[in-house]
Amino acid sequence: MDALLARGHSPFVIDNFCLGSRQNLPSDVPVFEVDIRDSAKLSHVFDEVKPHGVCHQAAQVSVSRSMREPIFDAEVNILGLLNVLEQSARVGAQRVVFASSGGVLYGDVSTPATEDFPKRPISPYGISKWVGEQYLEYYTRERGLQGVALRYSNVYGPRQNPHGEAGVVAIFCKAMLAGEVVTINGDGRYVRDYVYGPDVASANVKALEIPLNQSFDAINIGTGIGIDVNEVAEKLAGLVQLELRNQGSSLQIPHWRHGVPRLGDLRSNLISPIRASHLLGWKPEMSFDEGLRETVSRFGLKSV
């Protein structure tokens, strides 16, 4: 939202706030509390706002919930997306940017995957993101929309929800600041590509604005740099300890422990940002160390 406002856009928000928080939104941005599965209410909002562009982030975001409740996953991630695409086409929106996922499309890869890597989604969440991209492409062929699927790697940053099952940085950060013991799944040697939230926001704005050579494109948004979960815990522990000291706290954060491995966790997943640089003129601006520092200090402020 901040990135859109900074570029002079007049955004509005549709969210049912099942996961998101109003506090993360600027107070002067119009908000419609609507579930994207509710096509009638969605249609009223689109009639009222008639958006020029749509940035579709709303989703069932948990891989493990998708495995427990594949029908719910499809209702939100496929039927909800279809409602958004139908309304976008109906009111003449020009472009839809869709939050897809490099993490779940490419599977286990130890070198940064490019967009043409084979797609191997193994969870209902991954399947719904892959199907979603294909629906978006269909709407660009048949219904006059332009579409960009942005395949994010692992997004982290100051406003991430620490209460979910995904988002290791936010979960660890909140637990460490509270002096709780962090549990690392398995041996922790699970390599991920961490991209900073505000960098992802700027990729979305570019994907909304930049002239496209073709009506549909899928573009990775990541760093191509791999970091394992043990390293994340190590770096965070140092930063959180420093933050606590700065707050005048004598709390010593306990050492983490290793738990049972999580079923189906990929050993390594990295995505190449090269195409994003060519097509969008985008590259990640924030280093992981600096991004973690920002995240810890913002979570630290909330915990005081």
Ligand SMILES: NC(=O)c1ccc[n+]([C@@H]2O[C@H](COP(=O)([O-])OP(=O)(O)OC[C@H]3O[C@@H](n4cnc5c(N)ncnc54)[C@H](O)[C@@H]3O)[C@@H](O)[C@H]2O)c1
């Ligand atoms: N965080 C990551 O690492 C990551 C990686 C790849 C892709 N993505 C995708 O990026 C997007 C944003 O994810 P996030 O991590 O910011 O998660 P998030 O939970 O912060 O955002 C999802 C938003 O969707 C809203 N929402 C959920 N169901 C809804 C419904 N039925 N109707 C209306 N609103 C609904 C939630 O309230 C929340 O505000 C999602 O599409 C997700 O699949 C995220």
